[in-house]
Amino acid sequence: CSCPCKCTHWPKGMAFSLEERLQLGIHGLLPPCFINQDVQLLRVLKNYDMKRDDLDRYVFLMGLQDRNEKLFYRVLLSDVERFMPIIYTPTVGLACQQYGLIFRKPRGLFITIHDRGHIASVLQNWPEKDIRAVCVTDGERILGLGDLGCYGMGIPVGKLALYTACGGMPPQQCLPVMLDVGTDNETLLKDPLYIGLRHKRVRGQAYDDLLDEFMKAVSDRYGMDCLIQFEDFANVNAFRLLTKYRNQYCTFNDDIQGTAAVAVAGLLAALRITKSKMCDHTIVFQGAGEAAMGIAELITMAMEKEGLAKDECLKKIWMVDSKGLIVKGRDHLTHEKERFAHDHPHMKKLEDVIQELKPTAIIGVAAVAGAFSEQIIRDMASFNERPIIFALSNPTSKAECTAEQCYTLTEGRGIFASGSPFDPVTLPDGRMFYPGQGNNAYIFPGVGLGITACAIQHVTEEIFLTAAEALAHLVTEKDLAEGRLYPPLSSIRDVSLKLAVKIMEYAYEHNLATLRPEPSDKQAHIHSLCYSTDYDEFVVDSYRWPEDSMVVQSCKL
């Protein structure tokens, strides 16, 4: 694009200097005043305060992202804790449900099942040539909200905005992709505002062919080290595709592996409170889907690292799905669930399971709101000095229990983390607790940054354990004393940088990095790749407008 004022990544509005306005031929197209980014930030924040609800705030911020990208990220970084719940869970869920209504301008690349055979040429239409990270969804299981079809595009868009805001990855190197294969959601098929294909989901061979072609086309165009992050696919496809592609491409599934790393980081931080080892724990999962399997896998790895045999590790983990406790010989057991099926009579209710197994930790990941009943939380508090209770389902409306319920019913002894944010809780005796938010944003931007910074081509499970350990390590004693299992969100840029450095170190040690020569100062290397929200200068030095020209004279007045 030869005109910076009209190009999506470059505009700076009234921050264009006089010289820039003259050289770029936009003099007169802006009000005469020069306004720097600090003042622009102030203006945005004042407007933001006038919005009535979170959906309005979302629409407002997305509008800003379209108009002035640098200012958008400057706003996000000015208070990550405040803006994250708007551009990400929980508000992004609401936005996806109404994506057709709030649609203003397309963002990201839409590839449909009917583009089979032509994906490479669709990719050619994307204006950027150097893409380092792709985030892709087929919209079948958006957060805990179900099949939102093409409306699910809000998720890759939001995730990649966090790659930049939290990880510092330049936005032009990130590509959000919707693979539209249809939707089975009747509400959407009848919705006049729906933006996607109006037919049922195409499954089977045609679906698989689409994904194969997509993976190949992306790697052909952007390189084997272009990271492809899978997001919000349904269980049936998520595991299958991860297994199929993980050794072939540079890819990971955030719902399985990213969620796992952030949950395990929370557990590792909890171990610092309980002064115990991972293998001292018995863990019950409410849910046996992507998140549960991913977390269980990493917990097993952490236990093995402590010296426990693999079989013994698996025995410490129990899962409850919609049919009850997963035990040997039960019906409806997928290959993944089979691994965590133990010899035990079948039990249907979570309450009974908890009373029977007396776990030290319970982890909710099934998007069944309120699944951790008063009874369960009280029981956990009676079995354990410091019960670990993680209500990880998103958005907030799907959480297994609230932070307040956990702290109140355990008299402040519960070690709590949630997926979506909860406000701090004050108990009647005046003690205050800050619930940990096991937000995936602690993990994937740092992991993505680390992977792309040294051109890792295959994302191993150990990379996620490394990230989890590094994250848990960043929690201070003071954080722990206040109930926080994660570093403050406000420090996320620094957290991501440190995670990325750890991952680079790990990658070079284990021969996973393909960038040569190995940068000696890894932190400096990563820094050099990071996006700055400062405006670029567009004045060409060699070009000088004659000082005595009328234009220059009149502007100076």
Ligand SMILES: *[C@@H]1O[C@H](CO)[C@@H](O)[C@H](O)[C@H]1NC(C)=O
């Ligand atoms: C169908 O779409 C609507 C509107 O976006 C959403 O609220 C609902 O959760 C979806 N239902 C299912 C079953 O996926």
